[in-house]
Amino acid sequence: MILSELGELGLIERLSSKLKQKLPDGVFGIGDDCAVIPVSQELSYLITTDALIEDIHFFKNKILPQDLGHKSLAVNLSDIAAMGGIPHSVFLTLSLPKDLDVYWIDKFFDGFQALASKHNTLLLGGDTTGSVNKIAISLTMIGYVHPQKIKFRSSAQLEDIICVTDFIGDSGAGLASILENQKETDDSVYLISRHFRPEPNIEKGVFLAGQHSVNAMMDVSDGVYSDIQRIMKASHCGVNIDMDRFPISDQLRRFSKKNNIDELEMAATGGEDYCLLFTVSRDGVDELAKLYFEKFKQPFYPIGEITSLNSGLVFMNNKKIVSLQKKIFNHF
Amino acid sequence: MILSELGELGLIERLSSKLKQKLPDGVFGIGDDCAVIPVSQELSYLITTDALIEDIHFFKNKILPQDLGHKSLAVNLSDIAAMGGIPHSVFLTLSLPKDLDVYWIDKFFDGFQALASKHNTLLLGGDTTGSVNKIAISLTMIGYVHPQKIKFRSSAQLEDIICVTDFIGDSGAGLASILENQKETDDSVYLISRHFRPEPNIEKGVFLAGQHSVNAMMDVSDGVYSDIQRIMKASHCGVNIDMDRFPISDQLRRFSKKNNIDELEMAATGGEDYCLLFTVSRDGVDELAKLYFEKFKQPFYPIGEITSLNSGLVFMNNKKIVSLQKKIFNHF
Numbered sequence: 230m231i232l233s234e235l236g237e238l239g240l241i242e243r244l245s246s247k248l249k250q251k252l253p254d255g256v257f258g259i260g261d262d263c264a265v266i267p268v269s270q271e272l273s274y275l276i277t278t279d280a281l282i283e284d285i286h287f288f289k290n291k292i293l294p295q296d297l298g299h300k301s302l303a304v305n306l307s308d309i310a311a312m313g314g315i316p317h318s319v320f321l322t323l324s325l326p327k328d329l330d331v332y333w334i335d336k337f338f339d340g341f342q343a344l345a346s347k348h349n350t351l352l353l354g355g356d357t358t359g360s361v362n363k364i365a366i367s368l369t370m371i372g373y374v375h376p377q378k379i380k381f382r383s384s385a386q387l388e389d390i391i392c393v394t395d396f397i398g399d400s401g402a403g404l405a406s407i408l409e410n411q412k413e414t415d416d417s418v419y420l421i422s423r424h425f426r427p428e429p430n431i432e433k434g435v436f437l438a439g440q441h442s443v444n445a446m447m448d449v450s451d452g453v454y455s456d457i458q459r460i461m462k463a464s465h466c467g468v469n470i471d472m473d474r475f476p477i478s479d480q481l482r483r484f485s486k487k488n489n490i491d492e493l494e495m496a497a498t499g500g501e502d503y504c505l506l507f508t509v510s511r512d513g514v515d516e517l518a519k520l521y522f523e524k525f526k527q528p529f530y531p532i533g534e535i536t537s538l539n540s541g542l543v544f545m546n547n548k549k550i551v552s553l554q555k556k557i558f559n560h561f
Numbered sequence: 562m563i564l565s566e567l568g569e570l571g572l573i574e575r576l577s578s579k580l581k582q583k584l585p586d587g588v589f590g591i592g593d594d595c596a597v598i599p600v601s602q603e604l605s606y607l608i609t610t611d612a613l614i615e616d617i618h619f620f621k622n623k624i625l626p627q628d629l630g631h632k633s634l635a636v637n638l639s640d641i642a643a644m645g646g647i648p649h650s651v652f653l654t655l656s657l658p659k660d661l662d663v664y665w666i667d668k669f670f671d672g673f674q675a676l677a678s679k680h681n682t683l684l685l686g687g688d689t690t691g692s693v694n695k696i697a698i699s700l701t702m703i704g705y706v707h708p709q710k711i712k713f714r715s716s717a718q719l720e721d722i723i724c725v726t727d728f729i730g731d732s733g734a735g736l737a738s739i740l741e742n743q744k745e746t747d748d749s750v751y752l753i754s755r756h757f758r759p760e761p762n763i764e765k766g767v768f769l770a771g772q773h774s775v776n777a778m779m780d781v782s783d784g785v786y787s788d789i790q791r792i793m794k795a796s797h798c799g800v801n802i803d804m805d806r807f808p809i810s811d812q813l814r815r816f817s818k819k820n821n822i823d824e825l826e827m828a829a830t831g832g833e834d835y836c837l838l839f840t841v842s843r844d845g846v847d848e849l850a851k852l853y854f855e856k857f858k859q860p861f862y863p864i865g866e867i868t869s870l871n872s873g874l875v876f877m878n879n880k881k882i883v884s885l886q887k888k889i890f891n892h893f
Contacts, residue, residue: 232666233659240689243663244670250683256650257685264685266650266703268600278652278701280688285656318588318598320610322699324617327565331575334564338576351582353589353596356612356699357572363693367654369610369701371598 260463261382262311262447263372273379274317275372277308283363291407294333296425297366298340304450305370306348306429307503311448313380313438314372316348316431321355324365348431378438380446380507385464389444389508389535394433396478397453398492399423401499402485416480427503434505436524442513452500453532454553458542460508467540470533472497473547493546497553508535592795593714594643594779595704605711606649607704609640615695623739626665628757629698630672636782637702638680638761639835643780645712645770646704648680648763653687656697680763710770712778712839717796721776721840721867726765728810729785730824731755733831734817748812759835766837768856774845784832785864786885790874792840799872802865804829805879825878829885840867 235243245259252258255267263275281301283289292300302319309316321341325334345352350370403424406417430448437443445464449456453470461468472493485492507529509517514531522528536543544551567575577591584590587599595607613633615621624632634651641648653673657666677684682702735756738749762780769775777796781788785802793800804825817824839861841849846863854860868875876883 230663231659232657232661232663235663237689237691240663240666244666244689247667247670247674248684249674249678252683252685256683258650258683259686264650264652266685268604272600274606276650276652276686276701276703278654278686278688280654280656280690280697280699282656282690282692282697284693285691318590318596318608320596320608320701322610322612324612324614324697325564327563329564331562331564331567331572334572334576335579338579342579342581346581351584351588351590352580353584353598354591354608354610356610357569357576358612358614359569359617360614360697361616361695363695365612365614365656365692365697365699367612367688367697367699369608369652371608 255376262308263314265379267376271375273374273376275309275312275314275374276369277305278367278369279304279308280365280367282365289364292425294336295340298337299344299426301366301368302341302344303427303429303503305368306350306431307427307448309370309372310430310434311446311505312374313378313434313446314374315435316350317371317373318351318353319345320369321352322367323355324358324360326360326362326364329364348429374438380438380443381463382445382447382460383463385445385460385466385508385535386510387466387535387537388511390511390514390531391457391468391470391506391508391533391535392529392531393449393453393476393504393506394430394529395502395504396476396481397449397502397504398481398496398499399478400427400501401452401495402481402490404501405490416484419480420484424501427501429503430505433525436521437505437507440517442510442517444508444510446505446507449502449504449506450500452498452502453506454497454544455500456506461542465538467536467538467542468533469536469540469543469545471545472551474530474532476530494553497544587708594640595646597711599708603707605706605708607641607644607646607706608701609637610699610701611636611640612697612699614697621696624757626668627672630669631676631758633698633700634673634676635759635761635835637700638682638763639759639780641702641704642762642766643778643837644706645710645766645778646706647767648682649703649705650683650685651677652701653684654699655687656690656692658692658694658696661696680761706770712770712775713795714777714779714792715795717777717792717798717840717867718842719798719867719869720843722843722846722863723789723800723802723838723840723865723867724861724863725781725785725808725836725838726762726861727834727836728808728813729781729834729836730813730828730831731810732759732833733784733827734813734822736833748816751812752816756833759833761835762837765857768853769837769839772849774842774849776840776842778837778839781834781836781838782832784830784834785838786829786876787832788838793874797870799868799870800865800874801868801872802876804876804883806862806864808862826885829876
């Protein structure tokens with residue numbers, strides 16, 4: 230059997246099932262945005278790793294190196310935010326072809342460092358190696374959090390309201406615009422920027438993690454359609470999503486109309502939004518919305534609810550059940 | 562300018578000089594085998610990252626996947642050992658071509674896991690992604706150590722004796738034998754095994770880190786010739802190495818004779834020995850040798866001494882100064 234027959238999820242499940250280890254109390258490993266290593270009653274470390282591979286995750290001639298530097302760090306910061314953590318430090322591994330222009334590396338590093346400075350993230354190590362012809366970037370980030378405030382994917386409760394913190398679908402539309410080599414418009418410039426320069430939601434993550442009414446949290450990396458299934462699986466529940474409630478930017482709305490795209494489907498499956506996806510108890514949602522708006526001068530957006538396990542996954546659009554054809558993103 | 566003109570060390574220096582960050586007290590970043598994050602008066606975390614790239618660090622048709630799994634973990638364990646630490650957990654990132662045989666991945670993971678179990682190292686996360694055609698492996702490992710026991714490269718003292726914990730040169734000779742497709746002999750099988758399956762020296766590292774007489778320590782990854790220069794640079798000292806004192810295995814001795822190789826030069830520059838290289842105060846070396854032998858039933862091997870900064874780097878062989886032509890290993 231070759232890898233493409235097994236798929237990415239298949240591979241992870243296969244390797245996980247081979248793992249013969251018992252985790253000590255308080256240690257969490259594979260299966261959430263970050264691993265958790267408890268240090269004291271007041272402190273746990275969060276650790277996350279992400280790789281970006283040329284021609285798999287990015288095309289070198291389609292993204293500026295400074296944007297790639299920003300994005301490489303942002304996706305890891307987003308994982309720390311998703312568990313309610315504050316970033317501490319990062320380890321950067323670069324595998325680079327020997328004919329790569331040093332200017333490219335300088336610019337990559339500028340983008341990386343600007344975002345690291347903004348979030349007080351220390352670059353403490355890594356590795357630099359050659360590669361035959363493709364760029365491979367791998368980051369490991371360490372964050373910290375109070376152990377009582379960590380929000381897992383596994384703690385969604387029946388009747389919780391499912392919410393996102395930002396417009397969804399912009400990034401996917403930005404990618405579509407890039408891949409189709411469209412002529413730039415004001416709208417596409419915005420959408421592409423949302424794809425290349427996601428802003429990690431550290432402050433929002435810390436705030437939401439501090440709220441008792443918030444039960445489960447993660448970030449949206451593969452799209453709400455895929456990611457909510459991770460909460461379902463971890464929390465052993467069903468999910469009802471009302472796509473009519475999706476927060477859609479004006480830019481995506483106009484772009485979708487012009488390009489004959491279903492904006493709600495793009496919002497569900499486009500991926501790489503890197504906003505937060507969380508569930509909040511039905512009783513607490515109004516109070517949370519008030520506090521959240523006071524703090525951030527923005528709302529969050531309810532898009533559905535947690536249902537019982539046997540209700541399964543339901544996406545509704547205009548009161549009809551929708552079958553989203555797009556498969557879960559699979560790297561192999 | 563392209564990367565190959567800058568070189569690996571040049572790149573690290575260039576990026577380090579661009580780094581605008583002030584490290585908090587007790588935090589150490591780039592420049593040693595591991596980064597150090599202090600947690601309490603009794604605990605610091607050590608973090609190290611290493612990447613292994615196909616056709617740069619290994620050839621897929623030359624190494625068994627189980628050996629590559631072992632070695633990927635071993636080189637990271639060796640970095641933890643070099644700072645006197647005990648391994649805690651590891652994060653494994655695999656970028657794999659979609660046509661890779663799943664059998665290969667299974668065997669890789671078996672080799673990885675066998676060594677992880679042996680050293681009580683938890684696999685807590687990572688990433689799996691596709692790649693266009695080459696395998697890229699990146700590991701980040703976390704270890705722990707008492708802050709007072711960490712041994713740095715920067716603390717060698719004038720007149721310290723420089724020692725290694727094991728035979729050197731075996732791994733380089735093993736690699737030479739593989740690359741030349743030599744017919745297997747008992748000697749080459751031993752040398753190749755030393756190349757493919759290095760044993761990390763966790764216990765020895767912990768023991769040496771606990772000794773006041775030991776001042777500086779690191780592991781030998783690029784060969785004594787390159788690695789001792791890292792201690793020189795970090796400790797602002799000179800180094801005098803007596804190559805006649807190099808510990809050479811009988812197998813390397815016979816292999817070298819047969820293949821017309823200078824065994825001492827191979828021992829100095831072959832690299833990937835993954836034994837420990839440490840400096841010990843002249844007054845303490847006899848007592849340390851006694852304690853060490855009692856504990857490990859093996860000696861360590863003095864190979865030189867720390868001299869003053871203006872004495873520079875001197876490699877002596879048969880009472881003559883030797884110029885080692887081989888350049889520092891450069892991935893670009």
